[in-house]
Amino acid sequence: MTAPLDVSGSAAEAQPESVLAGAGKAIQGRSLTRIAWMRLRRDKIALTGGIVVVLLILVAVFASPIIAVFGHPPLEFHQDQIDQSTLLPKGAFGGMSGEYLLGVEPINGRDIFSRIVAGAWISLLIGFLATMLSVLIGTTLGVIAGYFGGWVDLVIGRLMDVFLAFPLLVFAIALAGVVPDKGFGLEGNGLRIAMMIFIIGFFSWPSIGRIVRGQTLSLREREFVDASRSLGARNGYILFREILPNLMAPILVYATLLIPTNILFEAALSFLGVGVNPPTPTWGGMLSEAVRFYTLPHFVLFPGLAIFVTVLAFNLFGDGLRDAFDPRAH
């Protein structure tokens, strides 16, 4: 599966030249960030996405109190809710009730609502940290490739090709299978999560690397870079003072769009059974258990919807952010 990520530049419509020329005067002097913020504030859909993202983060952070009020501990068995012969929930609609908001799991009667709330942090944490890792690797290598060009660019370009040609999931599954119990000062789920962050982040850097490389290439040719080079500035100075600051906007945008992709990746790994160790709940893991009980719609639906809403929210927000930063879009 490839990242269903829109990596192309955004659109510009045929506009009378006067509009842009005229607008150019009015907004001169404002920073790009402020313009972007102004645009973002007007984009209701993107704002909705952003608000949902914030809510999700809050849910992940305050999972314990939420569960305490609305549910039962996510690992707690409620076998009294289960029909002992079929092992399915006794109540209608998968045992949904005021007590168990989204019903209970078959076999052990765990509270699905609580498990979904408790599963949020894994998805978000891995989504965020893996993205940071790929941004770090992608930006470093992309800037180096774009700035220095020549054989360095060639080698890094080939490296990106190799990564793109890797059957990712196969590797992820294989690697996850051979990871030991302890290592790098971590053990158990800590190591497991670190490994997933590593796998996901390490394999998704080329997408951001390519964008950064392209941007660096064009920045390198700009006058201000030429100017400081002619003044004898060192590479390091040019890179950190002049190129990187100008890369911040595209990096921010594509990082935001990479998060949902990585969340989907995490869900896929958990779905294939190589995620964090049970009984820690994850949305992908819940879905993979639901496969065996496909006759229970609620068991399939809720974790799936949780993934969907999260990914959609990030996509909406990221799209809005990109439109806001990309002057051609408006």
Added chain:
Amino acid sequence: MRRKTALAGAATAALALVLSACGGGGGTQQPADSSSGGAAQPAFNAGLNEVYNPSTKKGGTLKAAHSADWDSLDPGDTYYGYSFNFGRFYWRTLTTYKPGPGPEGNTVVPDLAEGLGEPSDGGKTWTYKLKSGLKFEDGTPITAKDVAYAVARSWDKKTFPHGPSYLNELLDWPKDFKGVYDDPDADYSSAVEATDDSTVVFHLKEPFASMDYVVQMPMTAPVPKDKDTGAKYKEKVVSSGPYKFETNEIGKGFTLVRNDQWDPATDPIRPALPDRIEVQVNVNADDLDNQLIAGDVHLDIPGTGMQPAALGKVLPDPALKARTDNPTIPRLWYISVIPDTPPLDNIECRKAVMWAADRVANQTAYGGELAGGEIATNVLPPPIVGQEKFDLYATPGNKGDVNKAKQALTACGQPNGFSTTMTYRSDRPREKALAEAMEQALAKVGIKLTLKGFPGSSYFSDYAGNVNYVKKNGIGLAAHGWGSDWPDGYGFLQAIVDSRTIRDAGNYNLSVKNDEVDKLIDQASAELDDAARAKLWVEVDKKVMEDASILPVVWAKSLLMRGKGLTNVAYNEGQSMYDYILLGVE
């Protein structure tokens, strides 16, 4: 070989068992009219103690499916119960389990042989006389040489790594024997020989009584030497039974058609009803259940029961439930409590685990009473001859006893509990559910479990059955399951509780390392009297439970569904599933 003594000890004892149980066993009746009439109305467990829907009508196509794949179709390279059972459509062995329902299914009857084996030399030599008129599918007669050759080829574990090793260990193979492939002219008559066209003689290193049970395994199915292609033979097995291969695509399926060279006069035990048998492998398990319910498939080959989604459909529906049988099979699902891992090296800590476990939750994890099995209180499952049920760790409602567990923890010096790791096979959802249930139950007494799943394919080789791995990673508990090759104490217990079988990797005994248990095993193996021996195996069982190194979960039951239009359906205890060779279609 540590195993030798055990085998030798078992020898004469088992002999007595077999002879008495068989009652001179002739087994010449047609199974359809064997038992008391048979049942025709669908009812729950209708195929358990009698033949359901008996029929002698020939014709039709039996459609069977398998959610995974055979280890091998080669009689010398297979070790799955369903394979032993199903293979009898296209192979015949010296003996076989008596077909049909009821306790007699545990006994063996001659198949290729005219009668059961003739022991001599105090049980060190076993002679089998072949029937006359036996032919391979190409019309060439089956001779004793073909049987001896089949046994000799199966010795080569390099070529046939999957099959059982009993004959490798029992027979007196030449010292420098390299196998029939590496040394085609080797003389292996010191182990097995054809003294004439119809006489097969086995020479054992030590006396051994249960030879008739061993030769019912497919290593004795004849293989013509000139058609033998080693590891590729499974692609084109030459039939000695009533059906032969029409097509065979490894990994997809195969079709069996009638073998016109098979003479029913030589074979009273196989009614051979269908004209054709079609087998699909690697079918999605849920789809297989649905097809079985709908009637598109007659038979689920592995015979281990239905998937949870189907159970949810079948159990509440009386009409569907009436099509099922629910036998207890000689299999125990359990948890190894590994004494190598501190603090489980202290027996009190192990006992704490015993007391803390919620047996009902564990049973539910395994699929509940019908699909999972009866709550197990000790190691030996009920179908094992002489089994006794006892419970050293009885708790109210089987829900575990926090107080007793805490007392044990205190006695262990860990009053606040401890942390350890539990492994399970990640491709087995029931083991995962079990691990989660254990995590919950043990948490109540302060024992913190970390759960780790591993692929089933390398579970015993690389992880739970690998001594180094277990020690290095501090594995305290491991989900496990075991079924017996034949239904006595030795057949069930030896591989999983004898500490002397333990080696570096690939172990099945993960946790029982107790000298007293080993001593009792030797004692039981040497005991001649049936009843006394059975008692001794029960003693082994008790000792293991006292050692608290095995936490029994369930004595497995499988919920089997009789396919629509299937005739002559009967559960056979020896096979632990439906007796496939009896089946016919309407």
Added chain:
Amino acid sequence: MFTYIIKRVIGAFAMLIVISMVTFGIFYVVPQWAGASPEAMASRYVGRAATPETVHLVAERLGFNDPVVVQYGRFVKGLVAGAEYDYGAGVEQCPAPCFGYSFISGQPVWPDLLDRMPVTFSLAIGAAVLWVVGGVCVGVISALRRGSFFDRLSMGTALAGVSLPIFFTGMLSLVVFSYGLGWTPPGGAWTDISVNPAQWAYNLLLPWITLAFLFAATYARLTRAGMLETMGEDYIRTARAKGLHEREVVVKHGLRAALTPILTLFGIDFGLLIGGAILTETTYTLPGLGQFAILAIRNQDMPQVMGVVLVAAMFVVVASLVVDLLYAVVDPRVRLS
């Protein structure tokens, strides 16, 4: 052009070698670091309760006692020059490319891979046709009617589409259309096109649609963005000024240019997909390369894993090469060197 192809092919080979070494390392070296002895590795492939002798023999036969370099060399030699397989009663020639024999079933890997390719190809090609046609059409219409109800609806759907994991949509579609309504066959249904084309299509309909939905969403978004951009280009104005019919302006001048970046993406997507649509095939239990890969990993069947990984990587490499060549054909400004 010719030297370019040669260069790329050499580069592709180098990439495959790197990938094969990494894969080999993961499956052969990492377990040893974790402390697995050759015997421990061999005991994965023996039957229940195998004796130590059996395990030792199998370790010897599978070559686990040799240094890893030797084992890798043997693998490469098999690929390049073929290999011999001793099946006991004789020796079989396994012609190049010989990916070896399954450690579990003893079957040669390459024919198994060939056998599964039609499934994955059928899945990928059918879905690709749907998603390219569907995604591009929707994208073009959305771009031309920017801001219309259709645009909002289809872009909303598309965004939802890229946000849905395929194992979720796949499962839902099975629950609804197969188990619920009975309109489509259950998972795992596969008929070769040469046996019955109608049945072939019927069986694959649901996987096609589900997979296409995911990708169509991406392609619709990309096409829309690309169309908006190209339709603002000067040459579109020129085309209009020439008096061209609007449809021709859109299709011949606008779409043609808008599709080139999509071609690149399509090459990568399609290459990855024919290398094994793991999640789709898992969800619908289709016997394709993706399922093969999952089974091979679960069974730790190393020759099968090596085979499927290399074949999958090869498809990606070939697809990207083809795309680059096509790019030069489509866009005359691109010069290959």
Added chain:
Amino acid sequence: MSFLDVKDLKIHFPTDDGLVKSVDGLSFSVDRGKTLGIVGESGSGKSVTSLGVLGLHKGGRARISGEIWLDGEELNGASAEHVRGLRGKKMAMIFQDPLSSMHPYYTVGHQIIEAYRIHNDVTRQVARKHAIDMLGRVGIPEPARRVDSYPHEFSGGMRQRAMIAMALSCDPELLIADEPTTALDVTVQAQILDLMRDLQSEFNSALIIITHDLGVVAELSNDILVMYAGRCVEYGSTDDIFYRPEHPYTWGLLGSMPRLDREPTERLLPIKGSPPSLINVPEGCAFHPRCPFAERTGGKAETEAPALAETEGGHLVRCHMSRDERRTLWETEIKPALETS
């Protein structure tokens, strides 16, 4: 009535930020064989005007009003399809940047053939011959070979010639050239202008040249229209504009015109500031914030929009200053400054 008669043309674009009045009440006319120059800074609405005449804003978001009479036919009210049929055939356009204005994926020949075949029912071979012929006529050497080249394989001047060949392929009666030489070297500019003059006399078409550079239209045009902020500020014969200009903006343009006898970097009478946003056109006279003489109107410039008024003989000026005041300024201050420099 002239061959092309545009009356009170308004082209407005609604945007998120407000209504953009790109063209706001423009009237002009051109006859066959005559040339009109439209001059103004970028953003003054010249290009929008030309696209509007061609009907290229139809169907978009633009709000268009006014009348466009071409050869006795009103185009603004006509159907889009009808106007499309006229485009390329009756009226054609040459664009500013030939590299971006030609499709990069098609050969030059293909693009000319395509243009020709829309309006002429001929075979590909005939059209190809015609294309080669046209390329030859615009002065492209070896046209039979170059016909299969891609735009990016041409030099800038060649591309513009090809562009002209494409525009002329159907013998249009009205030809609009939008900054035809802006993207070209000075030497090539002259060649292209010569070519256009020759071709115009050959085809006897009406020609509109749009440019920000008065120099371009000096020799070519019969009439010149000076645009500012979507409106006409001065309209007259070429002589009027060059020798008797009356609008301060025109003076500014003249002052910024490069001349051979002047240093190219030198800009006399530069126009301070930049063109206004068309969303917020300044109150009163649109030019007043940049006009050095605004204070002479006594505040009128900030409050009241001046009308376009005839000074004499078809010479129109939009300015609050009186005719005499303007003429005096021109004669006493501006002209001498321009001449002495």
